[in-house]
Amino acid sequence: MSSPLSRRHFLQSSTSLIALPALESLGFRRFASAAAPAAPPKRLVFLGFGWGITTETWFPDIKQTGKDYKLPEGLKPLARHKADFSIVQGLWNKYSNEGHWGSTMWLTGANRFAEPGQTFHNSISADQVAAAKLGMDTRFASLQLNGSENAEASGHGPGLSMAWDVSGKPIGGHKGPVEAFHRLFSKDTTPIEQQKAMLAQKRSVLDTVMENAKAMQRGLGKNDRAKLDEYFQGIRDIETRLAKDEQWIGVPQPKAPIPQPQEGLAGKEEIKIMYDIIVAAMQTDSTRVLTYRQPVSTLLTSIGIKVAPHDMSHYHSTMGEKLAASQQRDLVQSELLAGLIDKLKTTKEADGSRLFDHVALAYGSNIRTEHNLDNCPTLLTGGGAGIKLGHNLVAPKDTPLCNAWLTLLHSIGVNAERHGDSSGVLKEIVA
DSSP: OOOSOGGGSEEEOSSOEEEOOOOGGGTOOOOTTOOOOSSOOOEEEEEEOSSOOOHHHHSOOTTSOBSOOOOOGGGGGGGGGGGGEEEEEEEEOTTOOOTTOSSTTTTTOOOTTOSTTOSOOOOOOHHHHHHHHHTTTSSSSOEEEEOSSOGGGGTOOSSSSSOBOTTSOBOOOEEHHHHHHHHHHOOOOSOHHHHHHHHHHHHHHHHHHHHHHHHHOTTOOHHHHHHHHHHHHHHHHHHHHHHHHHHTTTOOOOOOSSOOOOTTOOTHHHHHHHHHHHHHHHHTTSOSEEEEEOOSHHHHHHTTOOSOHHHHHTGGGTOHHHHHHHHHHHHHHHHHHHHHHHHHHHSBOTTSOBGGGGEEEEEEOSOOBTTBOSSOOEEEEOTTSOBOOSOEEEEEEEEEHHHHHHHHHHHTTOOOSOOTTOOSOOGGGBO
């Protein structure tokens, strides 16, 4: 039988072709009593921070490649996990030209000037490519988490989160641990029939808007047609979200495996609790794709550093307290990451295996330090990453960062032909 709604089959962009989830409108149904998968699913997590790292004490010696490398000072808190993560050196986004944008283009590799006459352009982020497949059977196709502070104060740059949709438009995120916790685990008390009525009303509005927009297509010039195509893409994105909401009406949200976070957490404690929420989201299979745009400014304040984050990233100019602040920041961030890896290793799946064994996790930034955008700090971990772990890996000169993202996508079963400016998989890291 032919599909009743062919325009919802797939979404396409210049950088990726992604299938839509198994939507009810395409004949699929989800039941609360559906059998659990035979094997734990793959998950993908991106943890991004702004203002870079301390080049001299974060990267391992470039001459000590492979497993027998000396762990640098900035990564010392990760020593107990040394066999289970790899540092990849030499990766960059060749189109990046903004020294204060730590995550805007980090997962896209886009050229902000790619559209003639426009000063900003972006493309789909790697997490959203993954979400199109891994998000089929979960309540949330993906989850975007943000720090509770202003993103630009943490060196992240423009965007509502680290995620960008198939049209290169920003995707909203949840600000702070309390908001994220409620999104995942708070019960919707709206009666089911009222929820259905609200969704039906939204669909009716969308259908009317789509019909009116199609009627406008005739007689439009090339530029206006391009703008209208972008508008149609936005409509399709809304349709996808509505279909996802319909799938989960009446399915109770899982019991939270962690207590509700306290209000007002900031800096180090906020990141620690947000890492707990990330584990809880995967543990309850609420989502399999997550991004977290981490705070830096409040992190510094929370550990007693008075140097401004921007000044800290320019430690080369005066060294002294700026350098000390940068190195202390590295240590605390590594300590927090080590704690997250601990939790991934101790959290058990239904089959008794570790959550860690089914996660591909990338940790890093688009900025190395100061305004330097080459050799993006990149740490990869997780048994689901499909890469060599425990290595100091050095990529050939001018290797796109998106090669690493393409490799991770393949490792979790998303066989995209390309992503961003990728030139192929990163063979140096494949196990």
